[in-house]
Amino acid sequence: MQIQQFKSRARKVAEAEIEGFRKNLGPFVIAAESTRMPMVFTDAKTVGNPILFANESLLSLLGVGREEVIGQNFGSLIAGGLDSEMRAQVETAFSDSSDTSSDISYRRGDGAVVWAATFFGAVRNKKGELEQHFISLLDLTSHKAKEERLRLLLDELNHRTQNTLATVQSIAVQTLRGAADDAVVEVFEGRILALSRAHNLLGRDSWEDVSLRDVIGQVLQPFGLDDPRVDRFSVEGEDVRLEPKAALTLAMVLHELVTNAAKYGALSSAESGTIEIAWKIDPGPLGHQMRFRWQESGGPPVQPSGRKGFGSRLIEGALAHELNGEVCLSFGLAGLVCQIEMPIPLGLI
Amino acid sequence: MDTLSGRRVLIVEDEPMVAWMLHDMLANFGCVVVGSADRLEEGQAMIQELAIDAVALDLNLRGQMSYPLADMLVARAIPFVFTTGYPRTRLLEAYRAYPYLLKPYHRSAMREALLALFTPTAKAA
Numbered sequence: 261m262q263i264q265q266f267k268s269r270a271r272k273v274a275e276a277e278i279e280g281f282r283k284n285l286g287p288f289v290i291a292a293e294s295t296r297m298p299m300v301f302t303d304a305k306t307v308g309n310p311i312l313f314a315n316e317s318l319l320s321l322l323g324v325g326r327e328e329v330i331g332q333n334f335g336s337l338i339a340g341g342l343d344s345e346m347r348a349q350v351e352t353a354f355s356d357s358s359d360t361s362s363d364i365s366y367r368r369g370d371g372a373v374v375w376a377a378t379f380f381g382a383v384r385n386k387k388g389e390l391e392q393h394f395i396s397l398l399d400l401t402s403h404k405a406k407e408e409r410l411r412l413l414l415d416e417l418n419h420r421t422q423n424t425l426a427t428v429q430s431i432a433v434q435t436l437r438g439a440a441d442d443a444v445v446e447v448f449e450g451r452i453l454a455l456s457r458a459h460n461l462l463g464r465d466s467w468e469d470v471s472l473r474d475v476i477g478q479v480l481q482p483f484g485l486d487d488p489r490v491d492r493f494s495v496e497g498e499d500v501r502l503e504p505k506a507a508l509t510l511a512m513v514l515h516e517l518v519t520n521a522a523k524y525g526a527l528s529s530a531e532s533g534t535i536e537i538a539w540k541i542d543p544g545p546l547g548h549q550m551r552f553r554w555q556e557s558g559g560p561p562v563q564p565s566g567r568k569g570f571g572s573r574l575i576e577g578a579l580a581h582e583l584n585g586e587v588c589l590s591f592g593l594a595g596l597v598c599q600i601e602m603p604i605p606l607g608l609i
Numbered sequence: 610m611d612t613l614s615g616r617r618v619l620i621v622e623d624e625p626m627v628a629w630m631l632h633d634m635l636a637n638f639g640c641v642v643v644g645s646a647d648r649l650e651e652g653q654a655m656i657q658e659l660a661i662d663a664v665a666l667d668l669n670l671r672g673q674m675s676y677p678l679a680d681m682l683v684a685r686a687i688p689f690v691f692t693t694g695y696p697r698t699r700l701l702e703a704y705r706a707y708p709y710l711l712k713p714y715h716r717s718a719m720r721e722a723l724l725a726l727f728t729p730t731a732k733a734a
Contacts, residue, residue: 415695415696415699418694418695418696419669419693419694419695420694421694422693422694422695422711422712422713423624423627423694423712425712425713426624426627426630426694426712426713426714427624427626427627428713429630429713430626430627430629430630431626433630433633434626434629434630434633449715450715452713453713453714453715456711456712456713460696460711463696464696
């Protein structure tokens with residue numbers, strides 16, 4: 261049994277190394293033994309990074325005996341297939357000269373999976389040569405389970421929101437039918453649906469920040485944004501992440517702009533008329549400023565209506581008040597132009 | 610002739626107000642609403658007893674998932690569209706490619722979804 265012999269030789273080498281460890285680092289080994297943080301030392305000079313030392317805490321986290329892990333390659337502890345993304349991360353962690361940390365899932369002795377934030381530190385000798393890796397783990401299993409529960413809760417919340425909006429839509433349609441113009445009902449319904457689509461987008465990303473391009477896509481899709489037969493939109497700008505509130509407001513603003521364009525502006529005639537959407541991000545010391553421009557052309561000449569409707573109120577008011585932005589709506593012969601300037605918090609770029 | 614007129618449609622929806630609106634929509638398309646179920650057992654009975662051309666199927670019926678109904682409909686080759694507030698990704702994998710409408714939806718979206726159910730060749734193309 262060649263392999264057996266080879267293994268036992270590797271084992272002997274490993275055991276000798278550990279003895280060396282204990283002699284050279286005496287108190288540190290005892291500290292590592294007794295700490296509650298799971299720890300491993302691996303041999304960086306041998307292919308596969310075999311484990312030289314594993315403390316009690318690691319053995320109990322993984323539910324294995326010491327003899328099962330000493331001399332084994334570190335990779336053997338990882339759950340999942342041989343070519344998993346996680347393995348690639350571990351490979352990188354070992355080959356990287358700097359200290360790295362990643363979330364890794366390990367296979368316990370009983371087959372269960374354990375998630376741990378894993379820190380890889382390089383241990384060098386006096387000559388600066390890489391000798392070992394010091395690896396410490398932080399058990400994330402309960403954290404991951406909580407995350408999963410939270411995601412399910414969020415899904416439920418989103419589900420309820422969508423259902424509530426469907427009920428509002430139903431109440432509106434049934435209350436207004438006969439009492440109001442069909443066109444009014446349609447506008448109201450359109451706004452509820454725009455709000456719902458924006459909520460859905462936010463729900464999909466767990467109510468964290470969302471991409472401006474996704475917001476634009478969500479609102480303009482019903483108007484033929486990605487339809488190859490409809491060549492009326494151009495969208496240009498480097499994608500930027502928006503906070504939920506900004507995304508919701510902007511979605512509602514875009515909805516008002518596009519429905520207005522469909523009724524009176526660039527999308528009102530079947531043949532011609534286009535909408536150019538472009539934005540730029542200007543960096544600033546306290547945060548970035550987005551300059552966003554919606555420009556219609558080729559439609560009938562437009563002029564502001566005397567009465568300030570919900571649409572212009574939303575466009576001018578919501579952006580100014582809620583997003584601390586500035587809006588300039590101009591009506592010209594070429595078509596409506598809406599310019600928006602709003603701050604983008606630093607963390608989101 | 611409109612391919613929706615005279616189609617016998619079953620509504621499975623646990624939110625009465627949404628069901629009423631859907632009822633009006635379907636009537637407006639010229640469909641015949643053969644029934645409206647708001648519970649799993651009720652839906653099962655209706656699918657067994659009624660002649661149905663298509664079903665608008667809510668996913669969550671008072672906390673119970675309507676997959677047993679979907680299974681029955683698949684077995685009987687009755688086309689259906691899921692109508693739900695859940696994202697498509699929350700659907701069981703086996704049903705993720707089935708016709709789906711996120712609630713709330715516009716009546717034109719329901720109309721298109723139903724038309725697609727009755728034109729399988731166009732859908733496959």
